[in-house]
Each structure stands twice: as structure tokens, then as C-alpha cells.
Amino acid sequence: MGNMNLSEQEQIRRESLDELRKLGINPYPAAEYKTNVFAQDILDNYSAEKNNYPEVCLAGRIMSRRIMGNASFAELMDSSGRIQIYVRRDDLCPGEDKTMYNIVFKRLLDIGDIIGVKGHIFVTQMGEITVHVDEFTVLCKSIRPLPVVKEKDGVLFDAVTDPEMRYRQRYVDLIVNPHVRDVFRKRSQIIQSMRELFNSRGYLEVETPILQPIPGGAAARPFITHHNSLDMSLYLRVANELYLKRLIVGGFEGVYEFAKDFRNEGMDRTHNPEFTVMEIYIAYKDYNWMMTFTEEIVKKASLDLHGKTEVIFGENIINLNPPFKRISMTDAIKENTGIDISGMDEAGLRFVCDKLGVPNTPSMGKGKLIDELFGAKCEHNYIQPTFIIDYPTETSPLTKMHRSKPGVTERFELMINGKEIANAYSELNDPIDQMERFQDQLRLSEKGDDEAMFIDMDFIRALEYGMPPTSGMGIGIDRLTMMLTNQPSIQDVLLFPQMKPESQKSKVESQKEEYLVLGIPEEWIDPLKKLGFTTITKLKEIEKTGKLANDLNGYNKKNKLGISGLSPEAVEKWLK
């Protein structure tokens, strides 16, 4: 008896699994399978004259099959790519016993199965480099049918594009959409490129706490968790900034961390609750130096990835060749709105916001209003890389005051494609100023700003011992990857983007006897279950017996079951 919950194809594959075992073939062998080549190597380097691949051994997943009488073709996909294989019955089975071809290869293997093959290379009449298989080994039987994607002349047929399937079952996405694997290889290359640069400068890669007693370093709603033995709340970090600066206090010249941060905010095309940021802090530097360094980081990443500094993003071509434009926030607002806000007080700024239709609330102070203005009217216009510099003091509580301009701080954000990619400061190292800024944040919080920062007294204590002048920078790895791989959604650069859980269907079913007891004829039990009445409880809930009789008769007719018809009265008796 097959399992009711399995599809026909799944049942057939499980039967194949059993048959393999009966033939003495372990469908999930334990032993190492030694390969000596990847598919792409062969395709790139094979030469018929040199016969440079006399004996190959490779392993991969069967992606397509073209079965003929006594010889077949299939495609094998390994981590490098796909290669065609050719299996001929009399080569595979030189003796009398043709089981391995006739039964195992033709009948028991399926698309999705993983096998290893040994053989030699030849070129078909159609000119395709192909592995002529002398021997194959079953390495893993797949019992769930894989979506079949076909391709001709570069055009895909039946490609899996449903985002829900792609993100929930990323493993399937990675199997059937090779370009997806490529995006994640590039993501890794970007991180590698940055790490190489930092290490070559002698900066130290470190790890700092993810579970923090105070969620400092950024203004964002945190996730809260609980530590049982300490019996205290802990927060998942929203940033690692304050810990990295403690390490600069401790005497390291430069420290960096590729960090997962967590923010309990909304999700959209550029936001995921957990995301990756690279933060770096370097002693004796300022934000001007850091701008140049940031240019170098971005340029190198692009060169390492593409060999050039121009990248295509959507409809735009972005030029990542330094120097990038630098413009102060005030000038940016002037450039985009024609309004010069320099020297304006809170009331003046609020008037400007209202005039331009920028939403604002009474709890917003000067800095916040400027920020809103920039976010609503300017940010999206900076497609080419642009450093926006000199942010208002109020919204930059960890940043040093500007050396000459009053009311602003030495801070920059790098905008590319209208989105923030990086954020950096000349770090505030005056402990008394820092304490006052924290207290300002506390006052904002009391005024109703739920994004204001917490006060971290231990961080103040560290600054009191003295932190050298330092510049720090954080760069959003997800967004940088999006930009460099031309992906419009953050979900496309995260292997496992956050999703709501799938609802689990209950699989409880009533037994046959329970139906019989009610006087339901045996032949009607299956139709009842098929119509959704998998439990007696569900059946008892029905009120219109006429409809049920109608449904059952309809099912009988449709499926040509040949059961004699039911009257509504008979059905009514079951449910009395």
C-alpha cells in the first residue's frame, strides 16, 4: 500500500529505491567517491588530438535524459557546470548480464539522482564534448521529482521563477538556476576582496558579541532574547561599533569584522531582519582619509569581480572609478530643492518640510528634520557614487564635531544607485562630549523618539581611558552585493532570506473501520477521503447531506468508478 500523501511520481521513485536495494545496490553509499576532474575543466580544455582526458571520473546530478534502445544520453551537473554523458549498453555491460543498463540506468535512475561515472571523452557527430561512460555508481537516489527546466539556444523553458519556491527551497533554486549560484560565488568574492585588502594593510579581523546587554552603536529597534542562567534580557546586536572602538582603545591599529546585525524593523526590497555589515576602525585617520579608502575598497571589489569599474544596475551604468563626488548635506538639499537651509532653526526647517510635502512630527528636532528632507528629496537622485558629508550633530551622536563648520559632524554616507551603501565618521573620542550626546539621545527618547540610542556606560569608561583619533566605516555587504551583481532585491543576495513559516497541513486521518461503523459502504470510503472528508469529525460537520450525495455521485461518474448511485436519504442515514 502506497502512502496516500505521496504523489504518483514520489511513489514510483520509492519503488525504484527498493528495487535498487533488491539488486544489491546501496542507493546511499558511505564510501568516498574519488573524482579526478570537473565538467567545466573538460569542456574548457579537451583536445581530441592530444586525447588529454584518457580516463575521467566525475560525479554529479542527472539533469536530463534521452533514453534510446541500447544507448542513451544524459546530462550530468557538478559544481562547475554540465556535461553530456553517453551510455551504451554493450560498453556498460560487456557480458551477458545487461541489468545495469536495461534496468538500473534506464528504469531505476531519474532526473535528480546523483551518480559517479568513469569513462573517456569523445566528440559526438553533433560536435558536443561528451563522456563515454564505461562504469557508473549510484551515489544518491532522489525520491522527490526536481522541476525540469529545458533550454535551447539560450532560451529557458519552464524555468522556476516563483519567488516563494526560489527563496523557501533555495536548494532547488540553486540546482535549476545556475546563475543563482553565480551570484553567491560573487558575494563570497566581494568579501574575499575586502578581506585581502584589509589584511594586506595589517588590520586585524575580530569577532565581537552578537548577544549584547545594551544594543548600542545604531538607532534601531532590537530583537530581545533571554539568558536563562543569568536571568537577564539580552539583545541581538543592531551594530558592533562600540565594541570595535573598545578594541581601538585597547591598542589595535585597525580592526574589522564582517558582522551579522539584527534589526526588528519592516522588510522590503532592501531590508532583511538580519543583514551583513563590514565595519572597520582605523586609528589616527579621519573621515577624509576614510573616503579615499572607501573608494579603493569599492573599486577593488568591482575589479576583482568584473575586471572593470563600470557595472550595470538595472537601467543604469554605474562608474565606480574614483574619485567619487563629495557634497555636503546642506548643499545636497540645495542642489535638489533649491532651498538653502544653512542657519535655519527648527521652525524654519519644519516650514520647509511642510512646503515640500515632507511628513514630520513634533518630536523631530533640527537634525531629524534635515534628515527627513534629505531622505525624501535627495537620496534617490544619487545614482553615481556620491559621498554625502557633514551630517547634523543631533542624528550623529557617535561622531566628532566638524573641525570648522558649526552644527555638523565629520560624517559621510556613500550613496550609490540612490541607496546608502556605507556610513562613516571621524569617531567621537571626547568622553565628556560623548556622555552629553548620549544624554541628548535620552531626552529625544523621552520626547517620544523610539529610535534614540541607549547609553552604554562601559563604552564611556573606555573612552575615558583615551581612544586615539580614529575613523570608522561600515559598509552594507548585502547592498554592495546587490549593486555589483545587478540584483534588485536583497532576497536575491541572501541564501536564506527571512520568510513566514509555511503552514503545516495536518495528516491525521480516520481509519476505515470508523467509516464502516456509520454504515458507509466500503467502496465510498476512498471517494469520501478524496473529497476532503479524511476524518469522521469533518464528515459530521456537514449539514447539507444533499450536496454530499451530489458530490459523491459526481466523483463516481467523473472517475468512472462504476459504483451504484447514492440517494440523499442514504447519505443522511450515515450522519444521523
Next chain:
RNA sequence: CGGUUCGUAGCUCAGCUGGUAGAGCACGUGACUCUUAAUCAUGGGGUCGAGGGUUCGAUCCCCUCCGAGCCGACCA
């Protein structure tokens, strides 16, 4: 959180004014020793996202819920 579109076979999708669903691929069986979106013949496969309402009858109309996408709000 609001607006909007969507959810049908393993996959990609049709489905008319409401009458219990079709195709291609995939799968089963048979044929075929260079195929490649293999081909030819033939067959099976569906609680039409879940629940409720209207109706003699709902994949279709109405309501609620679940999940997804897009747009907006929020997220400096």
C-alpha cells in the same frame, strides 16, 4: 500596517456567462545504438491555498484566514 496582484498535476501555465478541470514538460508501459527542448505510440496523475457564504450546483461570485510578489508606510 495599508493598497494591489497572485496561489489550478512534480514543474511552467490555460480554463469562456457558475454545470467537479486541460496542455506542454516530467512520470508509467512499448519501440529506437550519436541524441540534445530527442522522436514515435500509449497510459496514469488533481481536497483548483484553507475555511465559510450565495446557489440545485462554485476553480469561477461574496466574506474571512494563510502564504507570496509589487507599490506605499515604517526602517537616520
